[in-house]
Amino acid sequence: MTRRRTTTADRLATLVGSVVGGPLPVRIRAWDGSEAGPAGATVLHVRSRRALRRLLWSPGELGLAEAYVGGDLDIEGDLAQGLSTVWAAHRSGAVDAPSIGVRKVPSLIGTAVRLGALGPRPPAPGQAQLSGRRHSRTRDRAAIAHHYDLSNDFYELLLDDSMAYSCGYWTDGPDGDLADAQQAKLDLICRKLGLTPGARHLDIGCGWGSLICHAAQHFGTTSVGVTLSRQQYEYVSKRVADAGLGDRVTVVHADYRDLAEGGPLAQRYRGFDAVSTIEMGEHVGDAEYPAFTQLLHDVLRPGGRALVQQMSRSETRPGGGAFIETYIAPDMHMKPLGTTVSLINGSGLEIRDVHALREHYDWTVSAWARTLEDRWDEVVTMIGEVGARVWRLYLVGGALAFAENRMGVDQILAVRPDPTGQASMEPSRRVWES
Template identity: 45%
Template structure:
């Protein structure tokens, strides 16, 4: 077989009814497709067997994680060109292997069987979270899901995130700013929105590696309680805090937010954490944070949002993200988030979309991972590193194309008189 690339190109174009936008290089050394286009390298024909059994995104993702497919050239350009194949076409085993209704699919399945070799497909790569056990968003299951993502290893995250160790959208003063400056500006923006004052109590929900806690204690003199259910994050944060000499102002707990009962707090920050809460739990999340705030206290909820659907019941979690990146993670439209916060009693006072900033942030992270690739492979498996590279690059494009967004929602627990304590021109944010 020395014409696999040509046969795959013809097969894809027949199914898509359009020319294939990328060039294919097959395991037999053959190439086909538009000259000068990004190259989709199919290094092992086992990738085709995966697609037969899991058409669409999950099959492609498994082949990518296993190193059976790769991109030569600009990854962003290739993902842009292949977006329809990766994100918008899906299927199941029955439709692919037994396509009884469509003669084209029958012919395609036969051709893929010839090219891909004997079934069954290879087992999923080990980086996949294989088991979702128990009821959705229980404390135990949430801890397992968070551990899958955040307990990858602090050394790996240090290579990707840089010295700031902030794993959420930065806030760039201009496109050429450094990632470190933009992350510092994001933390300071949140502190100013919360109107932090010396001696106040701040609860940082999902505190990560302690960056917000350190910034707030060092620059605003507040006392911070940070909670996370990642043991590795907590250990790293405590070490940083000790090195900064801030142990008298910051406490880091390995604790679920549902188990925090030592309010009231003057302010609460929740940065990139609420995506893990889930639709079935979000009302309780909002009510818990409301109960932990003093009257007049402020909440800053920094959260990724998806676009609303005509039929919200049709929403399903992205199969690649759920299997490999954020198990049980869910995105909600920002309007739903605002409604649930207000149902809990909050008054929402400001909403700022910073979607373009997350695209820039992710491109910085991808660049750092690619630059430190060999070092990263000493901290995690190749499959895990490949997951993060694909996930972050694809996410950058999703933000750039307005498929998803990210918002900072500032809310207040009103006092009995109805006063909010907000300045007349709140967008000044002090400082």
């Protein structure tokens, strides 16, 4: 009986199985065309030895992501299904998160030598280049620029006409329209904040101006938006001028800390009827978050309302992970919902409502991902092949994280009580249902 020759794919399967501590839930196709693993399973195509080298240098999510982004690794067929298969195997305990223990090193090195995969660490494709102290003003500015100053043309392609880059509110469910979901979200925020004609409204981290323009146009507010992104500031300034909203909408290019007590903008921006911050708190950092929530309190008049829309992840079910926090939004940090609520409450604000929108973010990100695929060639022209693959992995993986409850997003409504402790809000019904 002739013994079957050990193929490159066999060696890869053995190597990766050793790293994850169990049989692979996917089928491997190696760079020489050989295959190994369960028949009919999702195919992981290892296109070059460099993919393996990346995994040896970074035996975890980041190494796998870099191999995919760099084109050294592909999942054939439905990327979401492939990622879901791997996560399901991890949840069931069939495989562990990739790791290399000391006892595994000799055999792994031997296999890597036979496969010709040893060598210097490959450069990280498309990774943010940041320096300095984490969450210093200079580093925060660079981190924001890496993500948001990518290209206005790209975001205009990816998003709907509102340019809202945050979770929509899908009143018609997942079969609804993205533009309708974003308009419903903007309306929802304005109703929760109790905005009425003449109300003074501050939006910290205003993005491309969707909320401040919507509030002024449809609720009659005088709104101020603050952004650290130069490109967003220039875009919103033109948007406001083109819409004829210059008398009611102001955009400020500044660090949010400039509004804090003692900051250069502190005295000018106080006494607001409402303050919002939509998916900006994830960029603030743990050490800085108490001061951030104190700012939300301080900019309000007594009786004024605050709305925080923020992503979350639990300590036991991590969500965003090393890839998102390295390639997409550097230094971003998502904390458990309970921690965020506690910190907001600790600033002196009273929590009035917490509204979970987790499924809505799955539907929102999935809509962006469909647009990315439908207009793939245009995306590649705008941001390059590596950039396009970064965004594909980000959007597909992000939608899956919300769908599988590894990440959440919530709207947290709070109020600054008056000196007697009163909230100036009706306690018997939810404000947005009026």
